[in-house]
Amino acid sequence: MKSPNVSTEPPTRVPQFTVRLSSTGRGARLARRLAVQQLAAWGVPYDSETSRSVALVTAELAANAVTHGRTPGRDFRLTLLLLPEHGAVRVEITDTRPERLPDDQTAEPAALDAPSGRGLLLVAAYAERWGCEARDAYTKTVWAEVGQPT
Template structure:
């Protein structure tokens, strides 16, 4: 899905991710659903704020298997690779990737090949057995996963 690189585009992307997850049978009360919608919001906001190139859209790809939800957000600013940072407690922004790291089971920044501008930020959330559904597409997340970082979520019952 393509979205305008604007705050409105980021909001629409987040809403469409939530709607797609519901169509796939994920419960809005479920941990995987809530994590994925929050991750989508953070990554789309980052694509708009840090990956914006005038006249260029950002893309969102959402895939799922019985065990993993995966989101990929692609923008055209490959030279601006996101890095988690620690900000003062009173800072009003700058915590998005820390949030992604807490909610995702794995996440990574995937560089595009030379001559293809941009980067893709990918995050995976493992679904709980109770949240798995026959409605989820049997489609594995695409692309090279070698750069995915395992993150530790301090939540009970989180799958690694």
């Protein structure tokens, strides 16, 4: 007799890619390149809208992690999840500054002559949804889900 708490269905596995990178400009650039390369390995063409959007979102989130979430001597983590049931790719960047959460998602854009401050607006424009969460006392994860055309 089967126990009522045991599932006989295999667990659903989501394709995932995770890598730790140095909290430097080189690490941020590498995050973008690795994201596009992983998408290609999953069958998403390099020149597709999805690939270009994921590259831009990854570049912005990685640059923010290096600029605002850096702790000397600590890396940041890039995680990509292929979410076929949602028709999306989820980009997660985890850094070591949980106290430095991104500004409100509805924040006003930076002044036209400001040298920075528009990165999360780009993320919001290219992602179907995005957010931030401090999962523990030592890290925060900023994530974005980029839709895939069907």
